[in-house]
Amino acid sequence: MSLDYVKFSPGFEGFMPKEYRDMVEHGPFGKKTSVSQMGSFKEILEEHPMCAGCAMTLFIRLAIIAFPNPEDTITVGTAGCGRLAISQAAIPFVYGNYGDQNGVASGLSRGLRLRFGDQPKDVVVMVGDGGMADIGFSGTLHSWFRKEKFTTIMLDNEVYGNTGGQESGMTNQGAVLKMAPLGKKFEKMDMLSMAKLAGCAYVATVVPNNPRRVENVIRKAVLIAREVGPTYIQAYTSCNIEYAIPTDKVLEDCKTVEDDRYKFSEHITEDARDYLADRYGYKEFMPKPAMAAISKA
């Protein structure tokens, strides 16, 4: 993989859109950036129409910074709050129909592989809990069973935020929301177990109040999806409007939920470990030297 091609041929700089020049000259195209550098480079997602205090927007910003090759990444979404922000990003975004994202991503990633071979073109699905666990459930599960090589990220705000606060399959049991006037009658869907069952090579839960961790799991997920298999990230991205969380308490709520039902978890297959260690030098997955050898030294 080379980042060399993200530069302008001499004399052609002026013909590129200003926005693209900004991405190359002041943004992450063609070089590596990290969440720790936020504020010092032009981000792919800057302007957005999201509500004040939206944890989902923070998560999407962090996730996009974490993309290992943003200039070669295509995002896929569906109806919901998330796409209002993702579609403002300076990387391609597909918005097709309701719940079609994992179908679209299957065709997209296969088509890109046909055209570009080994040159990575990362496909990342980013959709809400309703878009994935409800209307997009079948397509999501089937793409995992088929071992489609792309990353699926659930922006789980535990409610249909964009349509005004209706119950979703990921809502907690008992929560009183629109369309659940007596409280939700069944428990939160366990998509993590289903992802593992369906054979995802990497599954992780994350909350946005730990940017480093978000960056870490997104990078792993995108890299593993290039060659090993499907990957799934489930992120708690609260809806401060529908759950009436004061804007200055949003990250506090994330911490509370993290301690309650979103404890960090990471499932990674042997193949994926070896791949990250061999190909990308992930030290945490490299074989540990035997204790005896260490004590002798």
Place this chain on the structure above:
Amino acid sequence: MSESLEAEVKTNPQGDPITSLEPEQKTNPQGDPITSVAAPKIEARKDPHAEAKRQREVTPEYMFLEAPRVREFITGSESAKEAVRRSSVDLSIAYPITPQSETMQLIGVLYGEGYVKEYYRGEEEYGVMSAIAGASRAGVRCFTATAGPGTLRGIEPIASWPGHRLPAVAMFTCRVVNAPLAIQPDNIEICYLLNCGMVLFHAENQQDLFDFLMVAFVIGEKNDVTLPVGVACDGFFVTHARGYVRMQDRGLKLPAREAWRGAVPVLDAENPPARLSRDAPVQKSNFMAYNIHAVWQQEVWAAVERSRKYIDRYMGGLLTAENVEGADVLIVASGSAAAQSREAIRLCKEKGIDVGLIKIRSLRPFPIAELRPLCAKAKLIVIPEFNYVGWLAKEVAAAIFGHSKAKIVAGPHVYGGMSMPVEMIVDEVTGGLTGKRSGNVPMSAMMGDIDQAAVAHFLQNI
């Protein structure tokens, strides 16, 4: 050594030795010649993709208009397979449904032979049509097929392909739409496809299916079109029956899709990205200005209009007209109804009635300008259809309104799996001319210059 191994495998399934190099498969049980159904036997050690790799790319003009053709006797599904073989298709996704399954299985054979680069069995039609959308956006040439309930299950993504300007090709092997459940021929699903914004052809027979499918790939990818193209045929009558198909050599193929030259940038991250909500008026959602979506729709339908010149160039017109000059009576038909009409016209000729035939090949765009002069002097127009609602009759009547004084008989109609005896069509021709009350077509389905008193009487008595 290889010779001795080859000698070992030369037995038939019963273990009898086969001595002739040419497998003796050249006739079917009826004695008709079969030349292309079974792929030629390829020796075990050979590259299964060898023949596909040897295909030579030729221009669409040469392929459609000049290349020598050889006639073969094959089913509609096989003719679709042969069309895809010659069309440089990159990706195809299958999901079984009667009567389409055979076609998509045969595309799977092409995948095995290397003619199609990527192929899988999808989860259901919504997933398939969505994945076709994704792959077409990636810039590869895509093909799929479905039928009846599958068309309707997939219609949300299908109807969004034109708006996304995706030049995929879909074949619709029409059948009954539930309920009640049936798997019989009936082309009602076409009326749901007419207003999607896609280019839509209706094949009469195996030859049409072969020709229209290949042309579909080329027309859909023209920069000033950039639209999906649907090719419909009447299931079973065309898919499962054999007919003669004149085909170009299988060593020829159409040029591959060149995504880089498309009018609408594909999503391969090779172009400077557009921020969809700010820059490109595709998805503005909550922030959309109504006029942007309005203009987008106008542009889709303008693109449908712009496909006319390519249909003329590669298919020889949106319709065909036979024996129309001077005929008082015309039959206007598409698909299998056109085939039945030919026989009805022969029977009419025996009775001394001269009847012309207009076969509609392109439903979108619809041949309005062509129909008007052809129908101008007709006294009677009969429009037989394989569906209840009579979508073609409505199209024709709207197209020629004010340009013809003909009485239009919107019928006969058969549906739900009925076949159409040619006598039904003959009855409408003779009845239309003599004024005899039809047993099959209600007065309310008679349009144009007709006896208003008879209609009033009919309406009072129902």
